[in-house]
Amino acid sequence: MGCFSCCLTADDGGGDESRFSLKKSSKKSHNASTLEAIVKNMSLKSDSSRHRIIAAELQKIGNGNANATKTFTFKELANATKNFKTECLVGEGGFGRVYKGFIKSTNQVVAVKQLDRNGLQGNREFLVEVLMLSLVHHPNLVNLVGYCADGDQRILVYEYMPLGSLEDHLLDLHPTKKALDWNTRMKIAQGAAKGLEYLHDVANPPVIYRDFKASNILLDENFSPKLSDFGLAKLGPTGDKSHVSTRVMGTYGYCAPEYALTGQLTTKSDVYSFGVVFLEIITGRRAIDNSRPANEQNLVTWAQPLFKDRRKFTLMADPLLEGNYPIKGLYQALAIASMCLQEESTTRPLISDVVTALEYLAAPKQEEEGGGSSHHTSKSHSFQSNNDGEDSEDDNGSSQNDEDDKEEHK
Numbered sequence: 001m002g003c004f005s006c007c008l009t010a011d012d013g014g015g016d017e018s019r020f021s022l023k024k025s026s027k028k029s030h031n032a033s034t035l036e037a038i039v040k041n042m043s044l045k046s047d048s049s050r051h052r053i054i055a056a057e058l059q060k061i062g063n064g065n066a067n068a069t070k071t072f073t074f075k076e077l078a079n080a081t082k083n084f085k086t087e088c089l090v091g092e093g094g095f096g097r098v099y100k101g102f103i104k105s106t107n108q109v110v111a112v113k114q115l116d117r118n119g120l121q122g123n124r125e126f127l128v129e130v131l132m133l134s135l136v137h138h139p140n141l142v143n144l145v146g147y148c149a150d151g152d153q154r155i156l157v158y159e160y161m162p163l164g165s166l167e168d169h170l171l172d173l174h175p176t177k178k179a180l181d182w183n184t185r186m187k188i189a190q191g192a193a194k195g196l197e198y199l200h201d202v203a204n205p206p207v208i209y210r211d212f213k214a215s216n217i218l219l220d221e222n223f224s225p226k227l228s229d230f231g232l233a234k235l236g237p238t239g240d241k242s243h244v245s246t247r248v249m250g251t252y253g254y255c256a257p258e259y260a261l262t263g264q265l266t267t268k269s270d271v272y273s274f275g276v277v278f279l280e281i282i283t284g285r286r287a288i289d290n291s292r293p294a295n296e297q298n299l300v301t302w303a304q305p306l307f308k309d310r311r312k313f314t315l316m317a318d319p320l321l322e323g324n325y326p327i328k329g330l331y332q333a334l335a336i337a338s339m340c341l342q343e344e345s346t347t348r349p350l351i352s353d354v355v356t357a358l359e360y361l362a363a364p365k366q367e368e369e370g371g372g373s374s375h376h377t378s379k380s381h382s383f384q385s386n387n388d389g390e391d392s393e394d395d396n397g398s399s400q401n402d403e404d405d406k407e408e409h410k
């Protein structure tokens with residue numbers, strides 16, 4: 001993993017010249033200055049020549065790197081997907097169609113994402129995706145196997161995630177499929193938060209993911225999550241800058257209010273989006289659902305008054321859980337979500353604090369507590385819900401719960 005000048009701000013008004021490296025990596029690029037020159041050059045070139053330069057550079061980076069990003073020919077990928085046959089189609093998003101494929105030469109099952117040339121997203125996202133995913137590697141980030149840029153084609157090849165997206169299991173659940181249980185939900189939240197933690201705290205400068213949502217959290221055969229879609233990712237502020245200014249992009253319903261209003265982007269914008277997804281995980285409701293009554297269409301707006309009344313917490317749990325969740329775990333999870341969803345970005349927790357809290361919530365002992373019918377109350381350890389003192393039931397239960405908490409920490 002080497003240093004990389006920031007070419008990821010291309011037409012976004014960022015203009016950041018800082019280097020990209022990984023704090024925990026001791027390896028430094030031997031050709032950083034070459035890369036810097038190349039990146040500077042890029043802004044003067046057309047998209048296609050830019051791409052050729054980047055492709056050549058990625059190949060150089062890839063040499064001697066076990067995680068090398070491979071270049072595929074269109075023919076190879078057509079063979080892998082039976083000529084992009086409908087039966088191989090697994091999904092479709094703003095970038096284009098996604099097919100399941102098989103690469104014979106490496107005996108590898110892959111997901112092949114083909115840019116729809118009439119689509120909204122394009123070349124820039126393709127480049128950012130290839131660059132970002134060539135540089136960042138973590139068990140909770142999807143692995144880019146390679147890409148194809150033959151002629152007009154823009155195709156991304158990823159490791160195949162057999163269980164599809166969190167959206168498929170949480171929000172678009174087929175009636176014959178079993179709903180995710182509580183503990184799996186907490187583990188998915190924890191893993192996804194760890195992916196963000198890596199981007200915010202290990203990558204240097206931090207990477208702001210910008211498109212944290214259920215459809216971008218993919219699941220492996222053990223329901224371990226990996227973040228996908230780095231096309232909108234952005235290098236965070238460096239030096240004494242507190243934010244980067246950029247066009248507002250991302251997905252409606254998940255965007256932090258300050259980012260949506262002013263375009264000011266910080267890692268705390270991702271923390272807000274995490275809060276929205278975590279709330280989806282807890283409630284089984286979509287961030288935006290136009291099929292619901294007007295006052296329930298926006299998940300966060302619906303949840304805000306409920307966060308303030310502990311007696312209403314159980315109303316927020318996904319009915320598909322059928323009451324099978326630890327009450328205390330539910331309270332703590334809602335407290336975390338509510339902290340992440342603070343209007344004021346500076347009062348939101350760091351993603352590393354969220355990971356710590358979720359490690360506790362996803363620990364197996366929560367499973368043992370099971371059964372949603374027990375009505376004892378509790379306080380979160382790292383996070384306090386913002387309703388203290390408003391709810392007499394809470395006050396009645398608190399000494400019992402403080403005891404419970406002590407018990408669990410032994």
Ligand SMILES: Nc1ncnc2c1ncn2[C@@H]1O[C@H](COP(=O)(O)OP(=O)(O)OP(=O)(O)O)[C@@H](O)[C@H]1O
Nearest residue numbers: 091092093094095098111158159160161164165215
């Ligand atoms: N690596 C992968 N392995 C398995 N399935 C995948 C993979 N990548 C994407 N998919 C499937 O394809 C679907 C579409 O993904 P895609 O990222 O193109 O769009 P999206 O996330 O739904 O929307 P958007 O374009 O707004 O990100 C996903 O929901 C998922 O089911």
Ligand SMILES: [Mg+2]
Nearest residue numbers: 093215216229
């Ligand atoms: Mg996606």
